Amino acid sequence: MEILRYVFLVFHLFGFAAILGGIFYQLRGKDPVTGGYMVTSTVVQLVTGAGLIWTRISLDLPVPHTKMGVKLALDALVALTALVGMRNKQPWAFYAVGSFTAAAAVVAVAWT
Numbered sequence: 001m002e003i004l005r006y007v008f009l010v011f012h013l014f015g016f017a018a019i020l021g022g023i024f025y026q027l028r029g030k031d032p033v034t035g036g037y038m039v040t041s042t043v044v045q046l047v048t049g050a051g052l053i054w055t056r057i058s059l060d061l062p063v064p065h066t067k068m069g070v071k072l073a074l075d076a077l078v079a080l081t082a083l084v085g086m087r088n089k090q091p092w093a094f095y096a097v098g099s100f101t102a103a104a105a106v107v108a109v110a111w112t
Contacts, residue, residue: 008055009048014044015045016041020101022038032094034085035086038086070107081093
């Protein structure tokens with residue numbers, strides 16, 4: 001079960017890296033746009049995040065429920081914003097996805 005937790009963690013980090021890496025790459029261009037990779041990466045974030053919580057509960061490790069609730073809300077907000085941005089091609093959605101993803105990373109790392 002511990003190996004499964006690490007697999008979820010690695011894929012959770014891959015999803016995060018895909019979102020922010022794509023954002024930083026697109027910032028070099030003139031018209032950044034929310035793409036399908038962002039939606040896919042947010043789904044990866046949501047699924048692996050739920051898997052991480054499930055494995056922590058299964059291993060009787062402490063789960064900070066408030067932090068996980070805030071993190072889930074931010075990840076859902078990123079997914080919703082990415083979907084809206086992909087359909088409407090609005091530049092504000094691109095920057096919102098980046099901001100919400102950065103906020104989720106700050107919550108994950110700084111909230112103890």
